[in-house]
Amino acid sequence: MADVxxxxxxxxxxxxxxxIERTLASLDAQxxxxxxxxxxDDASTDDTLxxxxxxxxxxxxxxxxxxxxxxxxxxxxxxLMGRARGEYLFFAFHDDEVEPTYVEELTGALLRRPDAVLAxxxxxxxxxxxxxxxxxxxxxxxxxxxxxxxxxxxxxxxWVPNRGVFRAAAYRRVGGIHPNASGEYSADWTWLLHLALxxxxxxxxxxLCRKYYRTASLSKRWPHVAARRAxxxxxxxxxxxxxxVGWRTKAPVLAVLIARWALTRGRAVAKxxxxxxx
Numbered sequence: 208m209a210d211v212x213x214x215x216x217x218x219x220x221x222x223x224x225x226x227i228e229r230t231l232a233s234l235d236a237q238x239x240x241x242x243x244x245x246x247x248d249d250a251s252t253d254d255t256l257x258x259x260x261x262x263x264x265x266x267x268x269x270x271x272x273x274x275x276x277x278x279x280x281x282x283x284x285x286x287l288m289g290r291a292r293g294e295y296l297f298f299a300f301h302d303d304e305v306e307p308t309y310v311e312e313l314t315g316a317l318l319r320r321p322d323a324v325l326a327x328x329x330x331x332x333x334x335x336x337x338x339x340x341x342x343x344x345x346x347x348x349x350x351x352x353x354x355x356x357x358x359x360x361x362x363x364x365x366w367v368p369n370r371g372v373f374r375a376a377a378y379r380r381v382g383g384i385h386p387n388a389s390g391e392y393s394a395d396w397t398w399l400l401h402l403a404l405x406x407x408x409x410x411x412x413x414x415l416c417r418k419y420y421r422t423a424s425l426s427k428r429w430p431h432v433a434a435r436r437a438x439x440x441x442x443x444x445x446x447x448x449x450x451x452v453g454w455r456t457k458a459p460v461l462a463v464l465i466a467r468w469a470l471t472r473g474r475a476v477a478k479x480x481x482x483x484x485x
Contacts, residue, residue: 211241212318214310214372215293219283221249223301224258226419230301231262239310244269244299247287250277255301281391285383297372302419309415313372316409324406327371328415335420342367342418346410347403351452354403355460359443359467361396368408369395370416377405380451387442389435396439397446404452404460433471440468 216234220227234244246263248256248271256273263269272287288296295314299305309328316326330342344367347354358365384398402408444464447457 211239212295212314213241213243213293214239214295214297214314215243215245215291215375216299216310217284217287217291217296218244218246218299218301219249219280219287220246220251220255220259220301221277221280221283222251222253222255224251224254226421227255227258227301228262229304230299231259233304233306233309234299235262235266236307237305237310238307239314242268242310243291243293245272245287245291246270247272247283248274249279249283250274279391281384281386281394288378288383291375294375295372296375296378298369300418302421303370304417304419306415310372312411312413312415316411317372317374320407320409322407323409324377324402325368325371325373326409326411327368328411328413330367330370330416330418331414333417333419341414343412344368344410347408349407351404351456352459354407355400355447355456356463358396358400358403359460359463365399366395368399370418371408373402377402380405385442385446388438392435393439394442397442400443401446401450404447404450404456437468437472440464440471444468 218230218234223230231244234242244266246259246269248259259271263271270290272290274283278286284298295317297310297313313326313328317323320326327344331339332342333339342364344364347357347368381398381401384394386394387397444461447460447464450457
């Protein structure tokens with residue numbers, strides 16, 4: 208398999224014993240012949256560690272990282288990316304499931320497009336109550352400025368590419384997923400924003416990934432308030448300003464982000480003032 212690039216599945220998990228087996232089974236069924244599965248158990252308090260240990264037993268391509276203390280999904284994920292051996296990486300969150308050809312199709316898309324940094328597919332999203340929706344996001348191509356402005360707008364389903372395969376070299380340029388003043392809140396947005404400045408996002412227009420929301424899912428528990436959005440936009444400014452792309456690329460994206468931050472921050476301040484007069 209010397210001529211087949213190694214792909215690493217990054218599997219951060221915490222208290223996922225009730226459902227992670229489905230995720231692991233979907234990874235085990237991949238048609239791509241050179242796959243590493245890297246699981247980070249974040250000091251789970253249920254039987255997750257026992258489940259992943261059983262899965263890893265007898266599988267040479269599976270590694271399990273056992274945490275002594277809980278790091279949170281962001282630090283757990285960053286540490287796993289730093290340990291990955293693959294030339295290509297993807298996040299296999301413990302409540303997601305991928306089709307058998309997921310790695311083959313998305314890695315193939317990147318092999319055909321050396322200018323692209325990430326390839327992703329359409330998704331289905333199952334809500335807590337059982338309703339299922341199709342989540343589609345257009346591919347990102349064109350100039351770095353155009354891609355940056357598109358991600359800066361945070362249009363509907365902007366998060367879908369985060370379930371794609373990306374180049375390890377791009378991860379090293381970005382330096383991982385960075386927190387903001389609200390902690391882990393929507394930190395995958397600044398990550399994708401930075402990646403978009405580095406190269407195209409290629410969409411494979413087929414459903415290759417399925418996401419299952421649960422009551423305990425982080426994004427279901429985050430309060431989406433103006434103050435948090437302002438903190439996120441400020442982090443976006445910092446992310447773009449600190450990127451390795453030239454200032455001719457950064458400047459128009461920063462201008463939009465700063466304007467959006469100022470507006471959102473003003474709304475947050477106004478809400479605090481009004482609340483104080485209730």
